[in-house]
Amino acid sequence: MNKRTNLGSEVGKHIILIIGALVVILPFYLMLSFSFKSPAEIQSISGGFFGAQEMMTDRKCLKAERSEEECTMLPIVYNYTAAFKEAPLLRYLLNGVIVTLSIFAIQVIIALPCAYALAKLNFWGRDVVFGLVIFCLLIPVHAIALPLYLMLAKFGLTNTFAALVIPWTISVFGIFLMRQFFKTVPDDLINAARMDGMSEFSIVWKVMLPTAIPALLAFAIFSVVAHWNDYYWPRIVITGDQDLMTPPLGLRMFKSDMDGNEYGPMMAAATVIVAPLVVAFLLAQRRFIEGITLTGMK
Amino acid sequence: MAEIGLRSISKSFGSTEVIKSLDLSVSNGEFITIVGPSGCGKSTLLRIIAGLENQSTGDVEIDGNVVNKTRASERDLAMVFQSYALYPHLTVQQNLMVPLKLRRLSFLERFPIIGWFMPNRSSKLDEIVSKVQAASETLQITHLLDRKPGQLSGGQQQRVAVGRAMVREPVAFLMDEPLSNLDAGLRVHMRAEISELHRDLKTTFIYVTHDQAEALTMSDRMAVMMDGEILQLDTPHEIYNNPSTIRVAEFVGSPKINILKGECDEKGNLNCFGTKITDSIKLAQKGNVSVGIRPEHMQLVSSKDKNVIKGKIVYRENLGSDIFLHLTVNEGEQKIIVRSEPSNVINTAVGDQVMIGWDEQKVMAFDVDGENITMQ
CATH class of the missing domain: 1.10.3720.10 (MetI-like)
Structure with missing residues (x-):
């Protein structure tokens, strides 16, 4: 009997803790996930955590009159290189x-x-x-x-x-x-x-x-x-x-x-x-x- | 080695006076023990000598120089604390090196990084290491040098603490209940070791304890302190056999001295509840007195002896070498303890009615103020 109530309260505690943890982790999850995905996937909220990682072409890069080959890359590579390139x-x-x-x-x-x-x-x-x-x-x-x-x-x-x-x-x-x-x-x-x-x-x-x-x-x-x-x-x-x-x-x-x-x-x-x-x-x-x-x- | 003198030292914390105008002279190379119940001001006194606490009035002298204004670090005294107070983050060897480094190396030589380039540093360090080695051999702690204090037992820590005081060759050692954190067996052992150390070093020792056994066994002279005053300062033998007051008599000796209510007449006869104890009071004064007889000066006797007290055994404490008989006398009014050879009391049991005799030469009497009345 005693054991069962203990188990119940333990489960209750863990459920509350898990909910708390989710609330805290969710923004981090989104941040990490967005940093992997292409703009289209971010807008449409698709592609799961990691995105499909299909090759994408950077429009800004094309405007700078570079070749299409140079401007096509994986979204993850694009996001991180852009991060370092756009700001010091x-x-x-x-x-x-x-x-x-x-x-x-x-x-x-x-x-x-x-x-x-x-x-x-x-x-x-x-x-x-x-x-x-x-x-x-x-x-x-x-x-x-x-x-x-x-x-x-x-x-x-x-x-x-x-x-x-x-x-x-x-x-x-x-x-x-x-x-x-x-x-x-x-x-x-x-x-x-x-x-x-x-x-x-x-x-x-x-x-x-x-x-x-x-x-x-x-x-x-x-x-x-x-x-x-x-x-x-x-x-x-x-x-x-x-x-x-x-x-x-x-x-x-x-x-x-x-x-x-x-x-x-x-x-x-x-x-x-x-x-x-x-x-x-x-x-x-x-x-x-x-x-x-x-x-x-x- | 040093002579240490205290001249009318007093100390108050707020309105409470913990030490009342106290004088004490410790001569060169002497082992003096300050003993008293807790809260009597003995540790405060030691801290005043060390310079860790300032006296309210009076002077502390070391070798004739007044050191009231001298900082603890410059009095060249070493102290062993009850809690050992080893540096927890340093190994035993480093702990032993600290006081030497601070005294032998100059400020620049101790300074991080810059010190490494000072010319004399390494030769001085070698000297320090050899000193530490020698001290640790004396104390038999060489195998512990690389350990941290947390990894040592109480007895080992105690040795290291003594070692840290010793390496520096101070003018005097101050010890603040250094043995009270040890277990009983080790305490007795360390008592002998500290006495031996004192014989080897021939330095002045001031030893503070609440344990009268330590004071009796180790010291050249002992000072019994109570309520901020030294009641008696003398050799252990004198203090035990001829205490100046009833409080000293009760404090020194284990089991405690038996105190019986008695009366004295003009002729010097001393009676307790109708039985004549002795007739040898020198300064005969009619009135109530307290009669003190140590447990080992009483024994069970057969009823044929002339002066006896009747008593009933209420408890029998067997220590192997001795048996302590707890008795009630005067129809259960008072309790006394008789210390006896086991062979003499082998046939006694709790509840027995017995006769108690005493050694008349050893009886002490104290007047109503607790002063010892001189005996013939």
């Missing part, structure tokens, strides 16, 4: 890497000492400072976008990598997360390091950092995903220079360059942009989940 996709990807990694590196350099001080040092006003950190967590990015933009503009930093990186270098979320983790590190370990002759800075980098690797990975996930996918801020501070565009912004530029219904190449570009995150997730799946459960965030 590799450049966008490289920019994305530069920006997200610099943001993360500087965030760590700033957040770790701050978190250490807030977690383990006794100084006057510590609780007030920590209160401010919590308060800053509540401020939405969009609320301070305008003053930030004005400041950067005054310093002549718009349309530079600096504009993309500087506003994010102090991560209150990072400070908060690491502080909570550092709280769990036993005081004795820090005292032992002091007795061994370490300075407070050495303790941060040589004792706290290595013990905090799981928390740091969790933070890396949040930071990198957030800034790799960020569209809002690059859209504000990068106004035209294609060489500075991050992948999401590039995708937007890409769309406006194309004829209205060229979904194939666009979806191919989108696939290329999300690929690094998906690959990273698959490689570090376990760490990923560990990290997220560690932060207690769902």
Whole structure:
């Protein structure tokens, strides 16, 4: 009897989970599928997941007075070559890497000492400072976008990598997360390091950092995903220079360059942009989940 | 080696005073134990000596120099923590190397990448490795050098922690309950090892523990601390046989000393519930006293002896080498423990009525304030 009810509830749970998973996966499925198919198949919603992959001829290519042979190819080849040809996709990807990694590196350099001080040092006003950190967590990015933009503009930093990186270098979320983790590190370990002759800075980098690797990975996930996918801020501070565009912004530029219904190449570009995150997730799946459960965030 | 002096040290956390104007002098190469129940301020005291905590008032002196303003890292003391506090991400060898690297290598030599190009680095590192090797041979942990602390047992971690303190050749060792996380057998074994280490190194040891057995077995002198004060500072022998107050008497010794309510008259006669215990109180003062007799100074006797207390056995604790008899006396009013050779009490059983005698020379008496009343 008991076993049966268990089975029933298990089946129920899985049905709900499967529905949830489908809702999440469906857009990805469409993106991937569209990036394989010819325009005709996309319009008529036919050809299944992979499309018939019949040879197609690119009309734009013909207009450019190339031979018909040169302009005829498989839809999948057409979509992906178009994606890379129509926009500097590799450049966008490289920019994305530069920006997200610099943001993360500087965030760590700033957040770790701050978190250490807030977690383990006794100084006057510590609780007030920590209160401010919590308060800053509540401020939405969009609320301070305008003053930030004005400041950067005054310093002549718009349309530079600096504009993309500087506003994010102090991560209150990072400070908060690491502080909570550092709280769990036993005081004795820090005292032992002091007795061994370490300075407070050495303790941060040589004792706290290595013990905090799981928390740091969790933070890396949040930071990198957030800034790799960020569209809002690059859209504000990068106004035209294609060489500075991050992948999401590039995708937007890409769309406006194309004829209205060229979904194939666009979806191919989108696939290329999300690929690094998906690959990273698959490689570090376990760490990923560990990290997220560690932060207690769902 | 160093002399360590504490001059009227006090420490308060908010309004609670955990250490009350305390003085202590530790001489060169001495093994001193600070023993007391948990919460008596002994660990705080050790942390003040180490420099990990600031005293509210008073001075800490090392070799005659006041070190109040000196950071923990510069006092050249080594500490072994109860939790061992080994760096979890480093191997045993790296753990042992850390304090030496920090002290022997210059800032640039320790710096990543740049350090590799500094001329003296490799010769200094070789020296460090040989020191670590020597220390690990002393402690018999050479086979563990490549493991991480997480892969070691408690006893092994404890050795590594001692090793990390040892390699540096500090002026004094501070030990904060280093054995309390070990199982009973290993604790007894490590007691002997630490004493041996002290004999070999001839360095000053300050050892904090709540276990009176550790204090009695290991130390040259022991300080019994309660409620932020040192009640008595003396050799283990003196503390055991001549405790200054009833609290010290009750804290030191296992099983606990038997305390009986008694009365003293002007002539120095001491009576407990009508039975004369002894007549040798020197400073005779009429009034109520507490009589203390250690369990091993009492024994079962035949009824022909002159002064006896009648009691009833309520529990028999057999330790193999000894038997502890728990008895009620004074018509069940009070409980006492008698420690006896198994052969002497082989025929006793729970519920038996017995006669208890005692060694008059060893009886202690404490006045109403708990002070030891000098005996003849």
